[in-house]
Amino acid sequence: MIKYLPESPKTIIDIGCGNGAFAVVLQEQTGAEVWGIEYMDKEAMVAKEKLHKVFSGRCEDYIDDLPDGYFDVIYFNDVLEHLVDPYEVLKKIQSKLSKNGRIISSIPNVRYHNTFMRLLVNKDWKYEDFGVMDRTHLRFFTKKSILRMYLDLGYSVITHEGINRSKSIKPYLYNIPLLFSQLDIRYPQYATVAQFDKK
Template identity: 30%
Template sequence: MTLRPDLAIIAANVATGSRILDVGCGDGALMAALRDERGCDARGLEIDPANVAAAVARGLSVIQGDADTDLADYPDGGFDYAILSQTLQTTMRPDWVLDQLLRIGARAFVSFPNFAHWRVRASLLWGGRMPVTRLLPVAWYATPNIHHVTIDDFRALVAERGLTVEGQWFLAGDKRRSALAANFAAEHAVFLLRK
């Protein structure tokens, strides 16, 4: 199975045999890869009932729930990794969700689309409209994205929270980019964090 590029980065950097909570797990593609290829005990939380059904059909342990409210129900330190992939910008309180991820897991992977990418900037500057791109494929009024986060915004939140960045990866299209000018050149970011 071929994973989305950000998920492939996460899968390649999770320790074998780890306990995983994938928050906003979608159809469970990452969880299945971690279970089958890394021997991980992967659990999931997903808001969309169709995705929950698809993940359960893969034999995965996924419950329907909302990151904005249900993370509070998980015990401290219950997982080695908490994963939040392309979900941070859809939450009501991204700062609270980040705190919960690192309360629940020893480490957290967080990936998100970078709203400071040059194409987004150009669309706003020259067209005066919110962009529609491959990673942001729907119009502003139909998007689940309620917080338009940039790489530099996320770095500032991480610093404000006193968190340690153990790894960071940047993507333009499906290719990796260097950290140099990532806020301008990367469409997508993946961070590995710990307290």
């Protein structure tokens, strides 16, 4: 997800920062001021030792406390699918972006071939301990619905692409009768870079 960083960001917040490991890499590579929000208190305590500022708890509880027009980059790495209302969070956080600031997110793709074929062929919707069907996911997205979410909220989408492509041949085999029109099933996640143009 680091490759989606814009040039020379001065302020970054990593929402769902965990123990701060990813945010520290951002800090080292950019020299930026890096903040974090982490739901798990134990992880947040570790992150506080590494980052400029860290909030412990639900991100929804802290958005209003963040300075307006401050962040050049706001990361949501595998976070939005865990929220009760990710649409409202993305809407509220618009005011926290600096001019030309960007949201960078990774979101699981429920049409990933392992999940999709299990539902289609086995008629099974089975939760797991991790991955696309993580039992803690409250929302489920596809390539198309992620894009629509951002556009409906007034964002301009700069990049929207599949990541961590499957090395399995299965997605290609499944696509033969469909003339290779369903290649989104190769990707377990989609990375999106979006900008909100302030009036």
